[in-house]
Amino acid sequence: MLEGHISKAFDGALATLHVRVIEMGGLVLDQVREATRAYTDWEEESALRVIEREREVNAYDKSIDSEQLLLIARRAPVAGDLRAIIAMSKCVAELERAGDEAKKISKNVLGAGSYPGAATARDARHLGELAVSLLRLALEALDTIDASLCYEVIARDKDLDAEYAAGLRRLLTRAMEDPRHFEVTVEAAFVLKSLERIGDHARNLARHVLSIEA
Amino acid sequence: MNQPSDQTFQERKRPDAAVSAAIVAANTPSAANGSEPAQRRRDSEGGLNLKPSGRTHGSSSSALEDRSVHAPGQTMGQIAVENPVFSCRDVNVYYGQKHALKKVSIDVGRKQVLAMIGPSGCGKSTFLRCLNRMNDTIAGARVTGSITLDGRDIHDKRQDVVQIRARVGMVFQKPNPFPKSIYDNVAYGPRIHGLARGRADLDDIVCTSLQRAGLWDEVKDRLNSPGTGLSGGQQQRLCIARTIAIQPEVILMDEPCSALDPIATARIEDLIDELRAQYAIVIVTHSMQQAARVSQRTAYFHMGDLIEVGETDKVFTNPRHRLTEDYITGRFG
Numbered sequence: 001m002l003e004g005h006i007s008k009a010f011d012g013a014l015a016t017l018h019v020r021v022i023e024m025g026g027l028v029l030d031q032v033r034e035a036t037r038a039y040t041d042w043e044e045e046s047a048l049r050v051i052e053r054e055r056e057v058n059a060y061d062k063s064i065d066s067e068q069l070l071l072i073a074r075r076a077p078v079a080g081d082l083r084a085i086i087a088m089s090k091c092v093a094e095l096e097r098a099g100d101e102a103k104k105i106s107k108n109v110l111g112a113g114s115y116p117g118a119a120t121a122r123d124a125r126h127l128g129e130l131a132v133s134l135l136r137l138a139l140e141a142l143d144t145i146d147a148s149l150c151y152e153v154i155a156r157d158k159d160l161d162a163e164y165a166a167g168l169r170r171l172l173t174r175a176m177e178d179p180r181h182f183e184v185t186v187e188a189a190f191v192l193k194s195l196e197r198i199g200d201h202a203r204n205l206a207r208h209v210l211s212i213e214a
Numbered sequence: 215m216n217q218p219s220d221q222t223f224q225e226r227k228r229p230d231a232a233v234s235a236a237i238v239a240a241n242t243p244s245a246a247n248g249s250e251p252a253q254r255r256r257d258s259e260g261g262l263n264l265k266p267s268g269r270t271h272g273s274s275s276s277a278l279e280d281r282s283v284h285a286p287g288q289t290m291g292q293i294a295v296e297n298p299v300f301s302c303r304d305v306n307v308y309y310g311q312k313h314a315l316k317k318v319s320i321d322v323g324r325k326q327v328l329a330m331i332g333p334s335g336c337g338k339s340t341f342l343r344c345l346n347r348m349n350d351t352i353a354g355a356r357v358t359g360s361i362t363l364d365g366r367d368i369h370d371k372r373q374d375v376v377q378i379r380a381r382v383g384m385v386f387q388k389p390n391p392f393p394k395s396i397y398d399n400v401a402y403g404p405r406i407h408g409l410a411r412g413r414a415d416l417d418d419i420v421c422t423s424l425q426r427a428g429l430w431d432e433v434k435d436r437l438n439s440p441g442t443g444l445s446g447g448q449q450q451r452l453c454i455a456r457t458i459a460i461q462p463e464v465i466l467m468d469e470p471c472s473a474l475d476p477i478a479t480a481r482i483e484d485l486i487d488e489l490r491a492q493y494a495i496v497i498v499t500h501s502m503q504q505a506a507r508v509s510q511r512t513a514y515f516h517m518g519d520l521i522e523v524g525e526t527d528k529v530f531t532n533p534r535h536r537l538t539e540d541y542i543t544g545r546f547g
Contacts, residue, residue, distance in 0.1 A: 004540075078543060
């Protein structure tokens with residue numbers, strides 16, 4: 001629905017914008033994956049890479065923002081085109097925030113944080129996989145502008161929320177069993193929360209894609 | 215929880231979608247390599263250059279009504295308004311054998327601007343000319359259906375066409391002041407219709423009309439200068455002053471800004487907004503932005519059919535008919 005304009009240059013500009021947003025999504029997806037691994041496997045090198053690449057995510061955000069402003073100024077889009085451009089702008093904001101969550105997770109590894117125990121790492125890994133798969137599905141929905149995939153993302157975010165609640169309960173149980181785990185529990189709770197928030201950003205992204213079809 | 219594996223995703227992915235490949239690439243083990251995202255971007259850009267318009271989008275249905283053949287008279291949206299000044303039903307116009315306007319039904323509301331848009335030859339100007347019986351002047355033109363002005367059929371034999379044109383003023387694409395003074399241009403209508411009771415009354419009408427048209431301050435010291443000596447934008451405002459001098463109920467505007475520069479256009483648009491407080495205005499325009507800025511209702515015409523009519527805010531953000539969407543977004547026209 002983004003193509004078919006009399007002006008092929010407009011088609012090209014919209015398609016470029018679309019691809020750039022998906023590219024940014026691919027990068028954020030990678031960031032979330034690597035940040036989760038950095039925490040669960042306690043890999044400082046991975047954590048450093050995530051923090052370094054966060055600059056690239058922000059650069060995407062900035063350059064896509066400029067492209068969108070130019071497109072609006074040059075083409076004065078209306079109707080479906082306008083909805084698509086606004087929706088993509090919102091999607092970029094969601095991706096940027098998801099990237100921030102990945103950075104937060106990585107900072108745990110580089111700070112004075114504590115190595116998570118096997119059970120906590122397992123929970124974080126599981127939640128990370130769910131968040132990545134949800135974000136990937138949301139990006140696929142954005143790529144194909146497919147409402148059915150959007151509804152799937154929105155529905156599956158509830159599953160992720162439930163898994164987060166369950167993981168948090170298990171964390172607290174372990175902390176109560178052995179108060180020496182308190183510090184790692186607090187850090188792990190923040191990591192799980194970040195992963196749950198990434199799922200929320202994927203859900204929001206899917207909602208923005210739905211608004212294109214309005 | 216049932217989550218898709220990478221394999222599931224791979225199966226869903228279209229083989230030619232470079233952007234999907236970017237997502238998949240981000241999920242492969244090699245993505246751990248720090249230089250990989252740069253490579254991915256290059257790949258994606260390559261994909262884009264190959265075929266940006268080859269995208270096939272999802273299976274979800276669009277909210278747009280997608281009728282390839284539009285049946286005459288089946289307008290989408292709210293054609294009726296409360297207490298209309300004009301009420302048109304099943305209006306057909308024929309130029310000889312050509313069926314130029316097909317079963318058009320629409321109301322024109324009071325104190326609001328109705329914008330009519332559509333590609334050239336779609337019938338919007340033809341419809342505009344029906345409203346003050348200007349089509350009567352075209353040889354071979356035939357109008358059928360019902361057009362009522364304040365509840366009275368304008369084609370009724372007892373109706374005086376001159377009176378109808380006095381009640382329904384018109385402003386044309388090209389400013390067309392009479393080759394007379396600024397004063398006489400505005401005073402002409404009130405004189406021939408006997409609206410002034412003396413020179414003082416006429417002076418008052420001329421002054422008020424020029425003020426309403428936003429031209430008074432610019433011409434008050436040279437009312438005896440020829441109207442044709444004014445700039446294009448000033449001439450168009452003079453024509454608007456001439457139109458409102460006879461106190462019409464409705465003002466028809468046929469592309470009133472297409473011959474004007476952006477500043478003169480902005481002045482006319484402001485004027486339209488002010489005039490709306492007193493008059494019903496019907497404007498034909500080729501500028502989507504102008505229709506979106508000045509009107510409260512928008513009607514989209516296509517090959518003689520009235521395809522869609524609705525609140526301007528909705529038509530320009532979320533039109534209901536595919537043809538409307540395609541036209542306003544520049545996909546044909």
